Amino acid sequence: MGENQRKTRHKVSLIGAGQIGGTLALMIAQRELGDVVLVDITDGIPQGKALDLLESAPLGDFDVQLKGSDGYEATKDSDLYIVTAGLPRKPGMSRDDLLRTNTEIVKKVAENISQYSPHSTIIVITNPLDVMTQLMLRMTGFSKKRVVGMAGVLDTSRFRSFVAMEMGVSVEDVTALVMGGHGDSMVPLPRYCNVSGIPLTAFLSQEKIDEIVERTRNAGTEIVGLLKSGSAYYSPAAAAVEMAEAILKDKKRLLPCSAYLEGEYGIQGYYLGVPVILGAGGVERVIEVELNDAEKRALKKSLEHVKSLVDQLHLN
Ligand code: APR
Numbered sequence: 001m002g003e004n005q006r007k008t009r010h011k012v013s014l015i016g017a018g019q020i021g022g023t024l025a026l027m028i029a030q031r032e033l034g035d036v037v038l039v040d041i042t043d044g045i046p047q048g049k050a051l052d053l054l055e056s057a058p059l060g061d062f063d064v065q066l067k068g069s070d071g072y073e074a075t076k077d078s079d080l081y082i083v084t085a086g087l088p089r090k091p092g093m094s095r096d097d098l099l100r101t102n103t104e105i106v107k108k109v110a111e112n113i114s115q116y117s118p119h120s121t122i123i124v125i126t127n128p129l130d131v132m133t134q135l136m137l138r139m140t141g142f143s144k145k146r147v148v149g150m151a152g153v154l155d156t157s158r159f160r161s162f163v164a165m166e167m168g169v170s171v172e173d174v175t176a177l178v179m180g181g182h183g184d185s186m187v188p189l190p191r192y193c194n195v196s197g198i199p200l201t202a203f204l205s206q207e208k209i210d211e212i213v214e215r216t217r218n219a220g221t222e223i224v225g226l227l228k229s230g231s232a233y234y235s236p237a238a239a240a241v242e243m244a245e246a247i248l249k250d251k252k253r254l255l256p257c258s259a260y261l262e263g264e265y266g267i268q269g270y271y272l273g274v275p276v277i278l279g280a281g282g283v284e285r286v287i288e289v290e291l292n293d294a295e296k297r298a299l300k301k302s303l304e305h306v307k308s309l310v311d312q313l314h315l316n
Contacts, residue, residue, distance in 0.1 A: 013081045020237050032064055036066045037069060075117060082125065118142075124258075130272060133258050148243070152256025157238070162216060176188070270316075
């Protein structure tokens with residue numbers, strides 16, 4: 001019986017067992033999305049976190065296996081990888097400052113994933129996000145549907161939280177959409193935000209909406225400023241789990257993700273945050289919504305920023 005259960009369960013490998021990796025392991029186990037393997041270069045950390053979580057299973061009521069490792073063999077035949085390996089930001093740093101260090105790390109991770117699980121799907125979280133996702137695509141040679149970046153779900157969740165706080169309504173009733181690159185040039189789209197179907201503009205002044213847009217843009221930096229020793233981890237982990245669930249359960253969720261564009265929104269050959277359908281096939285479809293001139297300009301500016309980083313790595 002135990003053996004049969006193991007065979008039918010998904011296998012999720014988390015590369016990087018730091019703040020986000022550890023939180024991901026907990027959330028994935030609690031939702032019983034699959035067996036979890038944690039991998040990190042710091043020996044003892046993935047093993048320790050996995051064992052600690054395993055010992056909480058009788059209290060958390062979850063029946064999944066958790067394993068920690070300093071090598072990739074344990075990840076063999078994973079259905080899904082979530083990659084956080086790399087350095088996080090410190091105060092005063094932008095996500096772009098991580099480019100050089102994290103490039104070398106992501107290259108190594110990509111080599112190992114293609115060797116051990118050539119048919120897997122990969123969610124990238126390592127920053128600078130859109131560029132690291134493009135690097136992962138190039139280095140693995142996977143189909144573009146199988147390599148997706150986590151940014152929009154987090155940025156949208158931040159926007160929704162601020163709207164709910166401002167209005168004193170449930171976060172459940174607020175929907176929103178944030179597109180573009182994961183950085184200062186992200187493109188929150190208040191026009192596509194509503195509260196139980198009622199447009200945001202019916203409740204909040206333009207000035208208030210602009211404030212929320214600005215706070216969303218700086219939300220990651222606000223957390224870095226408070227934590228001082230690293231960047232946000234609860235909300236990035238929760239956002240990636242939302243995506244993981246959509247893929248593993250083939251939910252066909254419509255979520256904003258960093259996806260490889262080949263003509264959509266007039267963009268060719270770059271990763272950028274757009275609404276997509278996320279299911280068992282990975283990024284199954286990119287959804288093209290109508291943008292007004294100001295929104296198109298903001299998206300173009302965001303693309304220019306991502307392009308400048310991609311060009312530094314000579315990825316195109
Ligand atoms: N292989 C595996 N793990 C690695 C490697 C590698 N080559 N290099 C570094 N790591 C591990 C580190 O040892 C560390 O445990 O990645 C982990 C990163 O964890 P944290 O430093 O706690 O950072 P975290 O907050 O989890 O953020 C990770 O996500 O949001 C982004 O900007 C953030 O790029 C950063 C990443």
